[in-house]
Amino acid sequence: MDQKDDFLRTIGYGEAAIGHLKAHITPAYPRNYEIWYTYAAGYNQSLNKALNALLRNSEMISAEDTARIYEEFLAPHRFGDRVERIGGKLSGELREVVNAIDSARKDALAYSETLEGASGDLARSAKDELALQRIVETLVSETKDMATRNVDLEEKLRDSKRQIEELRVSLETIRNETLTDPLTGLANRRCLDQSLERCIIDAQSNNMPLSLLISDIDHFKKFNDVYGHQTGDQVLRLVATAVKQNVKGQDIAARFGGEEFCILLPRTDLPAALRVAEHVRQSVMGKELIKRSTGERLGRITISIGCAMLRPGDTSDLIIDRADQAMYLAKRQGRNRVCTELDVAQQEGSQVA
Numbered sequence: 001m002d003q004k005d006d007f008l009r010t011i012g013y014g015e016a017a018i019g020h021l022k023a024h025i026t027p028a029y030p031r032n033y034e035i036w037y038t039y040a041a042g043y044n045q046s047l048n049k050a051l052n053a054l055l056r057n058s059e060m061i062s063a064e065d066t067a068r069i070y071e072e073f074l075a076p077h078r079f080g081d082r083v084e085r086i087g088g089k090l091s092g093e094l095r096e097v098v099n100a101i102d103s104a105r106k107d108a109l110a111y112s113e114t115l116e117g118a119s120g121d122l123a124r125s126a127k128d129e130l131a132l133q134r135i136v137e138t139l140v141s142e143t144k145d146m147a148t149r150n151v152d153l154e155e156k157l158r159d160s161k162r163q164i165e166e167l168r169v170s171l172e173t174i175r176n177e178t179l180t181d182p183l184t185g186l187a188n189r190r191c192l193d194q195s196l197e198r199c200i201i202d203a204q205s206n207n208m209p210l211s212l213l214i215s216d217i218d219h220f221k222k223f224n225d226v227y228g229h230q231t232g233d234q235v236l237r238l239v240a241t242a243v244k245q246n247v248k249g250q251d252i253a254a255r256f257g258g259e260e261f262c263i264l265l266p267r268t269d270l271p272a273a274l275r276v277a278e279h280v281r282q283s284v285m286g287k288e289l290i291k292r293s294t295g296e297r298l299g300r301i302t303i304s305i306g307c308a309m310l311r312p313g314d315t316s317d318l319i320i321d322r323a324d325q326a327m328y329l330a331k332r333q334g335r336n337r338v339c340t341e342l343d344v345a346q347q348e349g350s351q352v353a
Helices: 003-023 030-041 045-057 063-073 078-124 129-179 189-206 220-227 229-244 270-285 316-332 341-352
Strands: 210-217 252-257 260-266 288-290 297-300 303-309 338-340
Touching (some): 030 063, 189 316, 210 229, 229 260, 229 270, 260 270, 303 316, 303 341
Parallel strands (some): 303 338
Antiparallel strands (some): 288 297
């Protein structure tokens, strides 16, 4: 990422955060600043919705509100707490299942001993009708009790299976939340980093191509400043939709940060990646943006895209850097276009010559 552009973008978010702190007479404690910085950057859709709801109902947001917003949407321990809580419930359910099975094993052993005893009694009392009747009645009673215990066990195991499945789904949901960008629904930077490392290993092990696209929304900061963050969020979702529509199979689309998006293309060489990039660029340009609150037509959004392909000995940082350089070359050449790392090399060669 270009350091100057990154500086200007993040300073803009910071200045907006300070503005919100001043407007709401909120102390600039780190957690309060983080709330408004996150709001300005648009990284957390749930947080933005909660704050926007508060802003619609009141001109001022109280210290209690900011504390609640932080704990609900930003507290670093929130995922850990949820995992620990669900893990505790899961452990409890598994203990119940183990205890139920152990109890059933003991019941079965006792019933087996009863049958063995009855067998001996039957042999000894073969000519005593009254004794035989008592033995049979005991066996019938024990069998009924055993059947009842088996029904109870089956019901408990079914209930435990249902609860364990619900807990498994909850854990999967938490896992997905940690790997998904809440605003766009794409993979987040953490997921991208993990996937890129995994894909590099796969590509190098199997001698297969791997390409990476990095795109940036043209003039996004200006657009955000003019129309506001809610419309800016709409733009990000629009671009994310266009990206999703042009990935398939094992391709991975992610929000790289801010208004930048990535597409990881396993088993795809540079010419094929260039075609995907062109499809994405044209798809974004083909969508007209309409402001939801007023129905106002705001025109069309464009993006600039850079492409790079994995080289022998590459690391994730190296391929990201080359794709990033190609994307900034597309910006310098007029925006709304696709450039590859070959274009960067060609330009550098011509400058040297």
